[in-house]
Amino acid sequence: MRTIDLLVIHCSATRADRCYTEYDLITDHLRRGFSGAGYHFYIRKNGDIKALRPLEQAGAHAKGHNAHSIGICYEGGYDLHGRPADTRTDFQKHSLRVLVRMLLRxxxxxxxxxxxxxxPDLNRNGEIEPEEWIKECPCFDAATILQDPPPPNPAYRD
Incomplete structure (x- = not known):
């Protein structure tokens, strides 16, 4: 088994009003010359977690970090106008939190x-600041995943 020390969160960089299935993602990655999806997991808008790549296999999602990481991508990341935005649904937030907790265990x-x-830390101050980001993916601070409040339970009514 590989040594894992990073869980890397991504967005699919697709508009919130469009459907982008795991099959679309796999097809796009194959067109780019990958051997399949570059991510290990994909989280659909409805919260479904799709396993795409075996954990024993290095991903193709974060250059220079694939050998020791697990790639997790959520569907979305662009608003209705095609601008980067945190478009995660409550279902995605919940599934992402559950998946990350399981992987951290x-x-x-x-x-x-x-x-x-x-x-890259271009100014070499030890922090990756917004002006240094190559891209905005995943459009939210991934370190806060476990801090997010759980989504409301629709089955529970006052």
């Missing part, structure tokens, strides 16, 4: 980061 001590957090 299996890979204790791993850091949870967004793809943008792996950008």
């Amino acid at each position: 299996d890979y204790p001590g791993s850091r949870v980061v967004g793809h943008r957090d792996l950008s």
Whole structure:
């Protein structure tokens, strides 16, 4: 088994008003020359978690970090006008939180980061600041995933 010390969160960089299935993602990655989806997991808008790549296999999602990371992508990341935005549904937030907790149990001590957090530290001050991001993906601070409040339970009514 690979040594894992990073859980890298991505967005699919697709508009919130458009459907982008795991099959669309796989097809796009194959067109780019990948051997399949570059991510290990994909989270659909309805919260479904799709396993795309075996954990034993290095991903193709964060150059320079694939050998020791797990790639998790959520559907969306662009608003209705095609601008980067946190478009996660409550279902996606919940599924992402559950998946990250499960992976941290299996890979204790791993850091949870967004793809943008792996950008180069251009001013060498020890922080990756917004002006240094290569891209805004995943359009939210990945370190806060476990801090998000749980979504309301629609089955529970006052």
